[in-house]
Amino acid sequence: MIFRQLFDSVSGTYSYLIASRQGAEALIIDPVLEKVDRYVKLMQELDLRLVKAVDTHLHADHVTGLGALRDRTRCITVMGEQSKADVVSMRLSDGDRLEIEGIGLDVIYTPGHTDDSYSFAMADRVFTGDTLLIRGTGRTDFQNGDPRQQYESIFGRLLRLPDTMLVYPAHDYKGDTVSTIGEERRNNPRLQVKDADAYVELMNNLNLPNPKMMDVAVPANMHIGFHQEAVAARGWALSPEQGMALLGRQEAVLIDLREQRERERHGRIPGAVHCPYPTLAAELAGAGLLHELARNRRLVFFCAYGERSAMAVQAAQDAGITAALHIQGGIAAWKNAEGPVEG
Known part of the structure; x- marks a missing residue:
């Protein structure tokens, strides 16, 4: 160690x-x-x-x-x-x-x-x-x-x-x-x-x-949060309601960046693909799952409060994947908007 x-x-x-x-x-x-x-x-x-x-x-x-x-x-x-x-x-x-x-x-x-x-x-x-x-x-x-x-x-x-x-x-x-x-x-x-x-x-x-x-x-x-407003200003953010409208639609896939413990404790959005944040860089690379999904679908990232997903959008952009968004405020905001959660 x-x-x-x-x-x-x-x-x-x-x-x-x-x-x-x-x-x-x-x-x-x-x-x-x-x-x-x-x-x-x-x-x-x-x-x-x-x-x-x-x-x-x-x-x-x-x-x-x-x-x-x-x-x-x-x-x-x-x-x-x-x-x-x-x-x-x-x-x-x-x-x-x-x-x-x-x-x-x-x-x-x-x-x-x-x-x-x-x-x-x-x-x-x-x-x-x-x-x-x-x-x-x-x-x-x-x-x-x-x-x-x-x-x-x-x-x-x-x-x-x-x-x-x-x-x-x-x-x-x-x-x-x-x-x-x-x-x-x-x-x-x-x-x-x-x-x-x-x-x-x-x-x-x-x-x-x-x-x-x-x-x-x-x-x-008390004010250390990632500036999600800057991501939103670039058109890369969705409200929870906008995210809900994409459920079940073929043109988009929701990507859950949380760890398994968080998913078990706070629930999962139906149909979301699990990609823990530490694996993000590898999955955005040429042979990665997210790279393949982005060929014909828009990636919509979410996490607990929106910080990891905001960084994920920027990472996707840096990897040349421009069809990427995130749900601002994460699953906490999703729940407050009465979005569906399972588990």
């Missing part, structure tokens, strides 16, 4: 680049905007293809690199379903599985620092965001934070992981890089409380100043 812990000294943020091997798909957790050039260069050096960029929560102390990485690499942006970000490609919930080639992470909802905080666990390590820090815990006094929820997230979820599990947080301000669940259970001063009430009292009396970047970072991180 390829694993890199990367550090932004300005915000004290750790970002994590993960892949199963050189030449494989990669994901990055909690990227920082100012470090995007560094991430891209490192991935080029390691011959990695970024397919997913993940934020553990909506950050208040730095501007996320999700949008910039999406624009540079056409990767999928990922956050929890509670996130206030306007558009991300994929939203996760507790118990989901975040996967790339050869790598799988279990998704654990761990609110408290914010109401959209998630942790991600592999076999031997867990990425805890700002929920559990090394010898500390994330503050709970803004962004719908809740110390009682955080107590449950830590004591009821994270501390039930094996003591040997490595802990990789999103921040550190003292120079520590990694801990373990057992170390934190024994040595983290904020975890030496007798019960939830004591933890709530402790967290409610920290009286910390607001993060220096908060007024800039929070609004910026």
